[in-house]
Each structure stands twice: as structure tokens, then as C-alpha cells.
Amino acid sequence: MKNEFKSGIFFTAIAQYSTVVVQLILNMVLSRLLTPEQIGIVTTVQVLILFFQLLTGTAIAPAIVQNKELKPEDYGVIFNYTILIGVITSLFFGVVGGFTLSTIFNDPIYIPISWSMSLIILTAAMNQVPNGILSKEKRFKAISLRLAGASIISGVMGITAALMHAGIYSLVITFTMIEAIILVLNLRLVDIKFTRSMHLGPMKKIFSFVKYQTSFLLLNYFYRNFDNLLVSKFFGAKPLGNYSRSYQLLSLPITVFLSVVNPVLQPILAEHEKNVPLIRDTYLKISQILAFIAIPVSVFFSLNAEPIIYLLFGNQWGGAVVPLKFLSLSIWAQMLAQMMPAIWQARNLVRIQSFNGIVSLGTICISIIVGISFGSIDTVAIAVSISYIINFIISGSLLMSRALEGKFRLIVRNLIKPFILGILLYAVLYFTQDFTNILNSFVTLLVRGSIWLALIVVFLYFSGDLKNIKQLVKNNE
Structure with missing residues (x-):
């Protein structure tokens, strides 16, 4: 393995x-x-x-x-x-x-x-x-x-x-x-x-799995696209263009890491479907590493939304800056939550996963409607960000109790040090923004990114977590 x-x-x-x-x-x-x-x-x-x-x-x-x-x-x-x-x-x-x-x-x-x-x-x-x-x-x-x-x-x-x-x-x-x-x-x-x-014989063999997995995917579709549909309907194509650009950037770090882990995780863990301790330990190890990545990324994207947007897309996309600033605060929650479907599938518990999808749909859609009611894509971004954090807590609790025979506190324990690192990064980057706003967006991001990366390495080294992460990767079985 x-x-x-x-x-x-x-x-x-x-x-x-x-x-x-x-x-x-x-x-x-x-x-x-x-x-x-x-x-x-x-x-x-x-x-x-x-x-x-x-x-x-x-x-x-x-x-x-x-x-x-x-x-x-x-x-x-x-x-x-x-x-x-x-x-x-x-x-x-x-x-x-x-x-x-x-x-x-x-x-x-x-x-x-x-x-x-x-x-x-x-x-x-x-x-x-x-x-x-x-x-x-x-x-x-x-x-x-x-x-x-x-x-x-x-x-x-x-x-x-x-x-x-x-x-x-x-x-x-x-x-x-x-x-x-x-x-x-x-x-x-x-x-x-x-x-x-x-x-119909071959289709019958996979029908049950496909039925419940499709139910979950449809629920996942609605709560992940409900904001786009409502923004398009109530605000028009141009605000949707700005909102979708900010959401696209938000999805970039999630895609970079999860698109590497998830396609590999389910095929391998599926062979150990009944070995709950193995799957639980694997999930906790990987989620701990992802937390040390995702929380610092959330902080960096949120505090540097403006130079990121202007560097990548140009000045005509100023309307995407504020939505990205707020949406970025949920990167860590989305990254950790989107790893969970691979675990549900590996445990062959797609029926419970569908129930999880119903809960997520209700939580996120209500939040989006509240954001829309305030009349701007900025308030939609705030509502969406909050809803994804709430969804992570609910989904994590359900996964641990129903699939991994554990408690949510095991996940919380993994997040303590990453959150301490996140708070440290936010404080330093926030109070040095005026001093690091240099020449243009590229130089500004280069300077701030260097400070951000240096702080992460120093924190992980002195906390002992750099060594622990290396050991986790080395011993991942």
C-alpha cells in the first residue's frame, strides 16, 4: 500500500x-x-x-x-x-x-x-x-x-x-x-x-453504489453552484463573472492538493474497506498535513486578494477582490471537507454520505440566500465562507462517528497547531502590509510570499512539526 x-x-x-x-x-x-x-x-x-x-x-x-x-x-x-x-x-x-x-x-x-x-x-x-x-x-x-x-x-x-x-x-x-x-x-x-x-446484469451490480453516490453528487452540485445560479439570476452576468473569478482562484489551492490525494486515496483504501483503524489513521495523518498547508494558504490569499487578482487577471477585475478576500477564509475548511468523500467511498458508506450531502445542502443554501438578500456579491462571499466552515464541522463529526469509529476531537487536535500558525501569519502579514506594498503586484506578492514562507518554516522547525510531518510521510502505510 x-x-x-x-x-x-x-x-x-x-x-x-x-x-x-x-x-x-x-x-x-x-x-x-x-x-x-x-x-x-x-x-x-x-x-x-x-x-x-x-x-x-x-x-x-x-x-x-x-x-x-x-x-x-x-x-x-x-x-x-x-x-x-x-x-x-x-x-x-x-x-x-x-x-x-x-x-x-x-x-x-x-x-x-x-x-x-x-x-x-x-x-x-x-x-x-x-x-x-x-x-x-x-x-x-x-x-x-x-x-x-x-x-x-x-x-x-x-x-x-x-x-x-x-x-x-x-x-x-x-x-x-x-x-x-x-x-x-x-x-x-x-x-x-x-x-x-x-x-441489465452489469448495471444492476453497480446500481446501489451509483444511486447513492449520484444522490450525494447532486446534493454537492446544488450547494456548490447555488451561489452561481442566484448571483446570475439576481445580479447579472458581470457580477457573476467577478464572483466566479474569485471562486476560481479560491478553488486553485484546493485543486492543487486534493486533486493529487483524492484520486489515489479511494482506489487504494477500497482494498482495506473493513480495516477501520488503518483508514482512520491514514485520514488523520493526511488531514494533519493538509491543515498545515490549507490554513496558511487561507491567510495568504485573504490578505493578498488585491495583488493576486490584479497580477493574474488585470485591473478590469477589481470587482473580484473583496469576494476573494472573504471566500479565502474558508479554503482550509473546504480542503479538509472535500477529502471526506474519498473516505466514505473507501468504506462503501455512500448511503450515509448522501445524508451528509442533504445536511450540507441545507446549511450552505440557507447561508447563500441570506447573503443574496443583502444585495451584493461581497455579502454572498461572506455567507458562503461561514457556511463552509459550519459544513466542515458537521461533516467531520459525522465521518468520525459513522465511518471511522472515532470522535471529532481527533480532528480538532490536528488543527490546534495549524491554527496557531495561521494566527501568527495573519498578525505578521496584516501589520506589515504597508511596508511590503512595493512597486507592483508581482514584487509585492514576492516579498509577502517570502515572509509568509519563512514564518511557516521557522514555526514548523521550532515546534517540531517539520520533523513530524517528514516522519508521517515516510511511514505512511
Whole structure:
């Protein structure tokens, strides 16, 4: 398990970090060529597409990983169903989705954009079976190289299109092509026994897992996109563009770390489904390391929202500064909470996970409505940040008691020193802001980042946690 985990982390990290770099460069270029309103339009379509993707079977891949009864011939049958569902759903989205959005927002641009992006739904559905097989076989190197290659190619295509004045369609090309390229590579990497059979036996084997996992994903979708939907409806495309840009930056550090850990965690821990002490200890060890990363990152992003926004996206995105400042305070809570689904899946407790999703949906949606009622994206950001912290406490308590046979205080114990570090960082960076505001955004971030990093290293060294973290990584079994 130790070698598999390290190998998985290594190759997944290569893919995810290269993807993040490509996306960051793409966003930096497009943010200077496109307006907040144009990006808001694509964001609105993306939100609806994600919903249809969930309906086409996003839960199939983890179900394949978890199910130990599936035979090679079963994969071909399941693949046939993903094609059928994908075709029907993508056509439905093209016809109904575009018309609905154009009617709601009184803008005909949504119709061609929706048709153009409907291909994402089909290709994402067809990717589920090969994705599941690759993860189940722990072919992390192949998964990583495939993702990195698709990200780079689609990113280059998007930037090229933008420089050729494709406008809003440069974003459409990027988002559409990445899934299409992954599908082509998947079909070369995975030997699926193709068949004309459509018998229900293989689908029945994974139905229970898919049903509860899809329920959780839908609940997760609604509370993670409810703010975008309401901001778009009540404030318009431009405020949504600013809000989505701030949320995108908030998601960056979460993606950087969790997209490396989570894809590896479930396939490996699934083999030890009944070994609760092993899974609990693994979770606590990894969450402790993440806490020492996430809390300092929350502090840095919150205090440096303005130079980060202006450096990456330019001066036209000033409306995204305050939302990022408040949203960043929940980075640590979101990062630790988003690690939990991998544990629920590894323990094969997706039914309880769905209940957790219902609680999260209620908590976060109520907070978003309160934020909307105050009439600005800034108050929405405050409400969302608070709700994610509350959600982490509730979800952590439920995970420990129902899945890991422990108490929430074990998680709290892991957070004490990271929070002390966070308070120290906040105090030093806050009171030195005027002295470190030098020349331009890049130099300012460089100086503040150096101080931030130095304080972290000094704290971890003198507290003994640097040595402990190294030991945890070394002995992770």
C-alpha cells in the first residue's frame, strides 16, 4: 500500500500541477481578452452542463473501482449504456438548455453556446468506464500523462483561438476539447471488450453504489453552484463573472492538493474497506498535513486578494477582490471537507454520505440566500465562507462517528497547531502590509510570499512539526 500510494501521488501530482499551470496561463490570457460579462455567460452554461454530467453517470467510475464482482465483459455493456445516456442527454441539453437559458436571461447567445458545449456531456459520459478501469488497475502514470496531455493541448487550442479573435468561443473550445481528447486517449489505453449487448446484469451490480453516490453528487452540485445560479439570476452576468473569478482562484489551492490525494486515496483504501483503524489513521495523518498547508494558504490569499487578482487577471477585475478576500477564509475548511468523500467511498458508506450531502445542502443554501438578500456579491462571499466552515464541522463529526469509529476531537487536535500558525501569519502579514506594498503586484506578492514562507518554516522547525510531518510521510502505510 505504501509504494502504491507514493507512486500514485507522484504521477497524479505531475498531471494535476501541469493542468493547473496550463489553466492558470489560459485564465491570465483570456481574462485580458474577454470581459467579465462574457466569462459570466460561459460560467452559467458550465453550471448547467455539470448538472447534466451528473445525470449521465459521474458515479460510474468510482462504482467500478469499488465493485469487486465486475468481469471484463461487464465493462463493455456498461460502456454501451454510457453512450446511450450520453447521446440522449447531450441532445436534450442542446435543445432545452440553450432555449431555457436564453429565455431566462433574455440573450440568444446562450443557444449556440449550449449546443457547442453539449459535446462535453457525451464525452464525459463515455469516459466513465475507462476512467474507472484505469483507477481500479491503479494505472496512475497513464491517468496522469493522459490528463496532462489533454490539458496542454486544449489550453493551447483555447489560447490560439483567443489570439485569433474567437472571443467567447475560445473558452468553449478549451472546455469542450479537454474531455474529447481524454476520450481518445482513454480508448487507446483501455481494452474494453466491446459488445452489442444491453442486458441489465452489469448495471444492476453497480446500481446501489451509483444511486447513492449520484444522490450525494447532486446534493454537492446544488450547494456548490447555488451561489452561481442566484448571483446570475439576481445580479447579472458581470457580477457573476467577478464572483466566479474569485471562486476560481479560491478553488486553485484546493485543486492543487486534493486533486493529487483524492484520486489515489479511494482506489487504494477500497482494498482495506473493513480495516477501520488503518483508514482512520491514514485520514488523520493526511488531514494533519493538509491543515498545515490549507490554513496558511487561507491567510495568504485573504490578505493578498488585491495583488493576486490584479497580477493574474488585470485591473478590469477589481470587482473580484473583496469576494476573494472573504471566500479565502474558508479554503482550509473546504480542503479538509472535500477529502471526506474519498473516505466514505473507501468504506462503501455512500448511503450515509448522501445524508451528509442533504445536511450540507441545507446549511450552505440557507447561508447563500441570506447573503443574496443583502444585495451584493461581497455579502454572498461572506455567507458562503461561514457556511463552509459550519459544513466542515458537521461533516467531520459525522465521518468520525459513522465511518471511522472515532470522535471529532481527533480532528480538532490536528488543527490546534495549524491554527496557531495561521494566527501568527495573519498578525505578521496584516501589520506589515504597508511596508511590503512595493512597486507592483508581482514584487509585492514576492516579498509577502517570502515572509509568509519563512514564518511557516521557522514555526514548523521550532515546534517540531517539520520533523513530524517528514516522519508521517515516510511511514505512511
